[in-house]
Every structure is written in structure tokens, then in C-alpha cells.
Amino acid sequence: MPTNLHTKITQRQPGIILYGITPPKANNTPEKIAEIAALQVERIAPLNVDGLVLYDIQDEADRTDAARPFPFLATLDPLTYSRDYLAALDIPKINYRCVGKYSPEQFRADLSALGNGVSVFVGAASREQQVSLSVAQAYALRRETNPDLLVGGVAIPERHLVKNDEHIRVAHKVAEGCSFFVTQCVYNVEAAKNFLSDYYYACQASGTAMVPIIFTITPCGSVKTLEFMKWLGISIPKWLENDLIHSGDILAKSLDVCKRIFSELLQYANEKGIPVGCNVESVAIRKDEIEASLQLVRDVQAMFSRV
């Protein structure tokens, strides 16, 4: 039986809501990982989201010369983590694959393991990165070996500010088999609207149905996290950075900002009938930041239900 998530994606429905986490660090003991997983299952099960995003982390040091604010530590493979530790969580898992990390043989095996599930293929972090497999090759392998796998792509509104072609990249990926997109974390609403607008008018002009665009929002709990977001290439308007830094409570302020941003995007999309969804990303470890992300899910669900 197809899950709700499958139906919503293939019927290009608005209102998909996801929760995104990073698997535990790979250097934990199996007992520690099981303990973390039990806590996550307990938190996420009552949320009633359409799916759980599991990120596949790659070191993005190739992308910039700036020093990384947090050290890079390898994390458990999302496929392994969801199979071995999250079986108790009865919602679809969206396993990310940084395809450049895998050989064609490995990737073929992963495609088989993903079955008729859902995945998002992520390309190289920079042109300089050496990859074993390109995204185009990954899409081709999926078409050849497992077309039942629903696959999504990554959309980066920030890139649209500079190159103005993110909607064309999206159209190309749809042609290659993508049926939805998850964005990089959005703190720049103008960039997101610019991308959405160009995608909308291009689809209008060509008479193409739009696929779900799932915007990622994530609370920011500290100035160091803010620096890390900027390091990752997330665009934060100057006024917002000022307000966050000067705020007495950066976490509360960022929650408020995330809600405002998604509300503005949702209003804009609803006026035009664009199917947008929301992915609340929780990559922090602090308890108050995790609580904030859970509250954000509930707030976004309330926004969707008001539509």
C-alpha cells in the first residue's frame, strides 16, 4: 500500500511536512546509538509528519577556504540507521544519498536496499570535489535498476540569486526522474520567492505541472550555529543576522523568523497554486533547540490546517 507521502508526492499535493535529522556520529557504540534512536523515536512518533528526512553528511571543506566552525565527524549511514535502529518509527524515511561518495556498484546495492521507498540524491558540494558517481549517473542507475524508488532533488534558492537558473536545474532533474525537491535551509525569503516565481512562470509557459517544493527551515540556537550556517552557504539577510546576533534570545528569535518566512512563502505559493511543503530540520544537539524544532513542526502543521 502506498504511504500518504507517496500519494502526496506523486499527486503533487501541497502541505507535505517532514522532519529532518542527522544520524548519530559513527564513532558511537551500538548501545549509545540505540539509546539516541529510542529518544528520537519517542520524540518524532507523536509529531504525525509525512516523513523523516535522514541526512547523508559529507565534508564540504572543498567548497570554501574559510575555517569550518564545527569539526567534521562522520555520521552513521542513513540507510543503516533507519534499517537497524528506527524500525519502530512507523513513518516513511527519506534517506539522503551524497552520491559522489559511492562507487556505481555500491550505489546499485543501495538502490536495491531503498526498495520502493523515498530518497534524495545530493551532488558534489563543489566542482572541485572528486566524485565516484555523478548525480546524472545516479539518476540513470535509478531509472535502470529501481524506477519504483521515489527520488527527490535538492534545490538551492541562494544559487538562484547569482545564476538565475535554479528553476531550469529543477526542470532538468524532473526530466531525469525527480518527483519532488527539498531546499537548503531558507533564511532568505527573497531568494526563495525569486526561485519559486521563475519556476512557476516557466511551468505556466510550458504547460507543465509543478512538483512539490519542500522548503527547509531550521531554528538557530547560537551565534556559532549562525556562523556554521553561513559557512554552509546559507544566505542570511544582513538585517536578520543583526537582529539574531543582538537578540537576547537567539533561539526564540530564530523560531519567530522561521515561522514568518514559511508563512510568507506559503501565502505566496497558495496565491498561485504552487504545491509547497515544509521540512523542519533539527541538526542541533541541545535539548532546547530540539524542543524548538518540535514546536516548529506543530506551528507549521497549524498553518497548513488553516489554509
Place this chain on the structure above:
Amino acid sequence: MPTNLHTKITQRQPGIILYGITPPKANNTPEKIAEIAALQVERIAPLNVDGLVLYDIQDEADRTDAARPFPFLATLDPLTYSRDYLAALDIPKINYRCVGKYSPEQFRADLSALGNGVSVFVGAASREQQVSLSVAQAYALRRETNPDLLVGGVAIPERHLVKNDEHIRVAHKVAEGCSFFVTQCVYNVEAAKNFLSDYYYACQASGTAMVPIIFTITPCGSVKTLEFMKWLGISIPKWLENDLIHSGDILAKSLDVCKRIFSELLQYANEKGIPVGCNVESVAIRKDEIEASLQLVRDVQAMFSRV
């Protein structure tokens, strides 16, 4: 007796509202100019604005290699126009001076003619432009010969996106005698908020009182006007440009957009106690565009009165 405008500027009050027009083309007959003036007096008198902005037009062809969408035609000198034709309009005139057009002797005479009125000094449109007088020289002449003249500067939020120093330019001009700023027409709310935010936090850090920042908004009645705005260097977010072009009624859409933009800026400024004002610019000739600008004044006045 000082006018309300003088009081609001010198006491750094929020809520200043101005209406901005361009004097008639210089090649009109005096009879025709008198006729235009009579119409303008009739329209503007009931508006109850704090002041009337009279632009001093310079050809900005030096600023860009792109073809000018509308031909450049010289307009009547704002000082001449307000003295000879607008005496019946009993509100303060804010005469713009493109200072680069004048010799020091001419400018000295203008300063005397401006008396204890209000002016805005405008610099060269580009570094390449040959000028007889720099803005710094103009400020110095005003300090020496007519310090009673209230003088404002031009703020360009778009420049802040690129150079990040518009708040420093503003602070420098305040030191030279500026007591308020009028922005270039704003269609990019992020740029405006970035500038306002940096100005706010810089003043907080230095313990300096903020002077009134008067944001200019102007309805756009056609795609050709939109092109002209872009030619003038006004930044229009891609999504907004798309919506305006595809709108069945670009004038109504732009009115809605102008209101949303100013409302967002006002809310942002009020939260922080920044004294912002509004200048509704009407540089179009079509009757529906003029009517739209008058309605915009009334709408902004309603926003101010709700605060």
C-alpha cells in the same frame, strides 16, 4: 514660525509624509506651465502632506551603457517652479538640487534663495560625471552661507546590498549638516531593511540619535515604466518583476506592492523606534497613475494614524 515639517525633522519624529513631483518640462509655454501648476495645486492641497518634494532632474546617461527607455528632457528648475507657480500651495517645498550642475557662484545664490526652507542635495549620478560642485562642497557652502536651510541627503538602499556602507555614508552626511534622508524609490524591501538595520545598530553602538529616514515609494503603471526604473538603478526582486509583468493590471498590483513594502518597513522601524517617513513619488503623466499616487498617500496616512 517653523512649519510642522521643520519641527518633525529637527525633533527627529517618525511619520513625515511627503509627495514628490517633477516640475514640468522646460520647453512648455508659461501658460501651459501655469495650467499644469493649477492642476497640481488642486490635487495636492487637500492631501495634507508635510511637504512637497520637487525633483531636480539630471540626465543619468553616464551611469549606464544601456539605452534610456524614455528620452531625457530638461525640466523647469524646482526653485523657479515653486516660487513662480506654486505659491498658492501653502505647504513646505523640498527643493532638490543636483549640485553638480551648478557653479559655486550659482549655488551660493540658490542657497540664499532657499532661505530657511528645506532642500535635498543630490550628488553625481556616477563617478564619471563631470561636476562643477561636489556634494561635500555644497554642504560646506551651506554651512558657511545659510546654516538655517534644513538640508537632507539621498540614501540608496540598493547600494547597501553591494557596498554595505550606506549607513556610514548617512552618518558622514549627518556630520556635514544633513538632518534627514530621502531614499531612492524602494521596491526591494530586503535592501531597505538591511540598510535600516545597520544604521540602527551603528547608532545604538555610538549612542547617536537617528535622523528621519523617508522611504520613497512610487506606483508603476506600465512595463515601460518598470524598464525605466531598472534603468535608473532601482532594484526589483525577480519574483516581483515577474508578478508585475504577468499581472493583468500592473498599476493596481504595484499599488498593492508599494503598500505592503512600506507597511513592512514601518512595522520593522516601529519595533525598534526608528523614525521613518514616506515620500510618495508621482512622476507619471497618465491620469490613472496620478490618481493611484494620491490614493497611496491616503493609504500611508492611514497606516501612520494606526500606529
